[in-house]
Amino acid sequence: SYELTQPPSVSVSPGQTASITCSGDQLGNKYACWYQQKPGQSPVLVIFQNSKRPSGIPERFSGSNSGNTATLTISGTQAMDEADYYCQAWDSSTDWVFGGGTKLTVL
Amino acid sequence: EVQLLESGGGLAQPGGSLRLSCAASGFTFSSYAMSWVRQAPGKGLEWVSGISGGGGSTFYADSVRGRFTISRDNSKNTLFLQVNSLRAEDTAVYYCAKVGSVLSSFDYWGQGTLVTVSS
Numbered sequence: 001s002y003e004l005t006q007p008p009s010v011s012v013s014p015g016q017t018a019s020i021t022c023s024g025d026q027l028g029n030k031y032a033c034w035y036q037q038k039p040g041q042s043p044v045l046v047i048f049q050n051s052k053r054p055s056g057i058p059e060r061f062s063g064s065n066s067g068n069t070a071t072l073t074i075s076g077t078q079a080m081d082e083a084d085y086y087c088q089a090w091d092s093s094t095d096w097v098f099g100g101g102t103k104l105t106v107l
Numbered sequence: 108e109v110q111l112l113e114s115g116g117g118l119a120q121p122g123g124s125l126r127l128s129c130a131a132s133g134f135t136f137s138s139y140a141m142s143w144v145r146q147a148p149g150k151g152l153e154w155v156s157g158i159s160g161g162g163g164s165t166f167y168a169d170s171v172r173g174r175f176t177i178s179r180d181n182s183k184n185t186l187f188l189q190v191n192s193l194r195a196e197d198t199a200v201y202y203c204a205k206v207g208s209v210l211s212s213f214d215y216w217g218q219g220t221l222v223t224v225s226s
Contacts, residue, residue: 035152045214095154
C-alpha cells in the first residue's frame with residue numbers, strides 16, 4: 001500500500017517561515033494537498049492540487065510537489081497557525097492516502 | 108454555504124453494527140463524490156471509503172473492506188456508512204467529507220460523529 005511520511009513535529013518562531021515535508025514514492029506524479037486541524041476541530045483544506053489555495057486561505061500558505069516530496073510552506077508564521085498539518089495524495093491506483101501528520105509549534 | 112452534518116455514532120459492542128449518516132446541503136449533492144474519513148483518539152486521519160456522485164462506484168480502504176458499506180441517497184442529499192463486524196480499532200471520530208471537483212482533495216468536512224467500540 002502507498003505511504004506518505006511526515007515529520008512528527010516542526011517548530012518555528014513567529015514571523016519566520018515554516019516548512020513541512022511529505023514524502024512518498026513518486027509523489028510528484030500525484031496530486032498532493034494539505035489540511036490544517038486545530039484541537040477539537042475538523043480538518044480544513046489549505047492547499048489542493050499541489051499548490052492552489054482555496055478561497056479564504058491566507059497567501060502565506062503555499063505548496064509545491066516534485067520528485068518524492070511535497071512541501072507546505074507557511075511564510076510569516078503566526079500564532080494562529082499552530083496546528084496539526086496533514087498531507088494527502090490521490091491517484092486512481094491508490095485512492096486517497098494521508099500522511100501521519102505534523103504538529104506545528106509556534107514559539 | 109456547504110454544510111455536512113453527521114449522525115449515528117455511539118457505543119457499540121465488538122462484532123456489532125452501526126449506520127452513520129451525513130446530511131448535506133449548500134451544493135448539488137449528486138454532482139460530487141463523497142467520502143468518509145476517520146480519526147482514532149489522539150491519532151491521525153485515515154481515509155475509509157468513497158463513493159462517486161451517482162453512487163455507481165465505491166472505494167474502500169483495506170482495513171474496512173468487506174465490513175463497511177458506503178451508499179448515498181441523492182434524492183435526500185444523504186451519505187451513509189454501514190459499519191459491521193466492529194472492532195476496538197474502529198473506535199474513532201468519523202468525518203463525512205465532500206470530494207473537490209478535481210477528485211484529489213476533500214474541500215469540505217463535517218463536524219464528525221464518534222464511534223466507540225467497547226464491551
